[in-house]
Amino acid sequence: MARWEGNARGRLERAALDLFTEQGYDRTTVAQIAKRANLTERSFYRWFPDKREVLFGGSEELEERFIAAIGAVPEGTGPLATLMAAFGTAPEVFRPRDFLRERAAVIAANPPLQERELIKLASLSRALTAALRERGHDAATAHLATDAGMAIVRITAQRWLADGDADYARLLSAGAADLLSVLTQDGALAQP
Amino acid sequence: MARWEGNARGRLERAALDLFTEQGYDRTTVAQIAKRANLTERSFYRWFPDKREVLFGGSEELEERFIAAIGAVPEGTGPLATLMAAFGTAPEVFRPRDFLRERAAVIAANPPLQERELIKLASLSRALTAALRERGHDAATAHLATDAGMAIVRITAQRWLADGDADYARLLSAGAADLLSVLTQDGALAQP
Numbered sequence: 359m360a361r362w363e364g365n366a367r368g369r370l371e372r373a374a375l376d377l378f379t380e381q382g383y384d385r386t387t388v389a390q391i392a393k394r395a396n397l398t399e400r401s402f403y404r405w406f407p408d409k410r411e412v413l414f415g416g417s418e419e420l421e422e423r424f425i426a427a428i429g430a431v432p433e434g435t436g437p438l439a440t441l442m443a444a445f446g447t448a449p450e451v452f453r454p455r456d457f458l459r460e461r462a463a464v465i466a467a468n469p470p471l472q473e474r475e476l477i478k479l480a481s482l483s484r485a486l487t488a489a490l491r492e493r494g495h496d497a498a499t500a501h502l503a504t505d506a507g508m509a510i511v512r513i514t515a516q517r518w519l520a521d522g523d524a525d526y527a528r529l530l531s532a533g534a535a536d537l538l539s540v541l542t543q544d545g546a547l548a549q550p
Numbered sequence: 551m552a553r554w555e556g557n558a559r560g561r562l563e564r565a566a567l568d569l570f571t572e573q574g575y576d577r578t579t580v581a582q583i584a585k586r587a588n589l590t591e592r593s594f595y596r597w598f599p600d601k602r603e604v605l606f607g608g609s610e611e612l613e614e615r616f617i618a619a620i621g622a623v624p625e626g627t628g629p630l631a632t633l634m635a636a637f638g639t640a641p642e643v644f645r646p647r648d649f650l651r652e653r654a655a656v657i658a659a660n661p662p663l664q665e666r667e668l669i670k671l672a673s674l675s676r677a678l679t680a681a682l683r684e685r686g687h688d689a690a691t692a693h694l695a696t697d698a699g700m701a702i703v704r705i706t707a708q709r710w711l712a713d714g715d716a717d718y719a720r721l722l723s724a725g726a727a728d729l730l731s732v733l734t735q736d737g738a739l740a741q742p
Contacts, residue, residue: 436735476668498705502725502732505704509697513690533694534733540694541730543628 367405367415369395371453374412375460383409383468410474413461417478419451421485428489437495437503441486442530445511449526459519483508510534559597559607561587563645566604567652575601575660602666605653609670611643613677620681629687629695633678634722637703641718651711675700702726 373394377386388409392402406412427444435443452458465471483504490500510533517529565586569578580601584594598604619636627635644650657663675696682692702725709721 436732438732438735472672473665473669476672477665480664480668498709498728499732502701502705502729505697505701506729506732509694509701512697513694517690536690537694537698538733540628540630540691540698541726541733543630 366395366397366401370397370402370405371412371415372457374409375457375464378413378464378468379460383464383471410470413465413471414474414478416451416453417482420448421482423447423451424482425485425489428486428493433493437490437493437499438506438534440490440493441503441507442510442534444486445507445514445530446527448511455519455522462519479508506537510537513537558587558589558593562589562594562597563604563607564649566601567649567656570605570656570660571652575656575663602662605657605663606666606670608643608645609674612640613674615639615643616674617677617681620678620685625685629682629685629691630698630726632682632685633695633699634702634726636678637699637706637722638719640703647711647714654711671700698729702729705729 370391374386374391377390377394386409388402389399391409391412392399395402402412406415424441424444424447427447428440431440431443453461465475486507487497487500487504490503491497495503510530513536514526514529514533517533518524518526562583566578566583569582569586578601580594581591583601583604584591587594594604598607616633616636616639619639620632623632623635645653657667678699679689679692679696682695683689687695702722705728706718706721706725709725710716710718
């Protein structure tokens with residue numbers, strides 16, 4: 359059992375994901391999740407405000423980790439380079455890859471979870487932009503660097519989930535290179 | 551009165567925005583919006599499924615316009631250049647700038663509207679990615695070009711709303727150049 363599954367929160371996440379996969383998100387109740395995790399409903403609500411939130415327990419850790427990592431980047435580093443350095447620390451707080459792969463499938467199949475994911479990603483974007491602004495970057499640059507960084511992280515996550523042997527840092531670099539290539543390809547910027 | 555305000559839908563949008571601004575989004579009812587527009591509640595629901603949706607009437611037109619414009623771009627054009635050409639047609643379906651500026655303020659002040667906007671933007675992204683894929687671009691390229699394009703459009707919209715005299719096409723080019731500059735700045739891509 360992975361370390362994060364040894365605690366109540368990890369057990370609830372695992373139980374919820376198993377039930378969502380087995381019987382569907384809509385048909386699963388908080389009571390069932392708690393029971394499967396050998397916990398009470400009250401324990402569930404100690405960790406999560408509602409059923410939708412149970413698959414997003416990792417998003418706060420990820421945000422905190424990124425913000426801490428941004429703080430550790432040497433001053434004078436460019437905004438996107440700062441984000442890339444922070445993103446490189448993501449695997450330290452990732453749930454196991456199998457869990458994340460199942461989770462992605464459940465989210466893709468359930469619009470309420472997709473909406474919650476959009477909100478979480480928007481919250482992460484806001485936090486990253488704010489962190490860059492605190493480092494002295496202007497608003498436009500902080501926004502654009504965040505948008506570029508989020509695009510890179512999104513493609514990196516997809517590739518990392520799809521390929522069991524891929525190295526996260528290498529995929530992150532490849533994603534950045536691919537984004538740059540899209541921007542410089544055959545006069546993309548020459549259009550009005 | 552602008553052309554779009556001459557019809558029932560435009561009048562409902564205008565009435566809703568005025569009421570949201572005057573008395574707040576939460577305190578405004580569909581009945582009040584319909585009354586202000588000299589229409590019945592039933593007419594409201596002919597155009598919009600709920601109160602949240604009334605500020606997003608333009609998003610479908612924008613999506614349709616972009617998809618049509620993408621179809622008109624010469625084959626062999628790069629994916630981001632294709633999107634940029636489509637984005638350039640946006641002002642043709644824009645609501646008046648004053649309306650859009652007030653609308654942005656109301657959305658920024660109301661989390662339920664922010665969530666709806668995230669969903670609309672995600673829907674637009676999906677449609678753009680699908681349109682690029684239909685033109686033969688691979689999935690990763692289509693996604694990255696869409697993410698880059700959406701980043702450019704977001705900064706362009708902010709600048710266009712902020713500066714009453716700015717030319718949309720010029721701002722679009724400037725946004726693209728700024729995004730490229732963020733990507734190439736001081737070794738952003740050299741990080742692992």
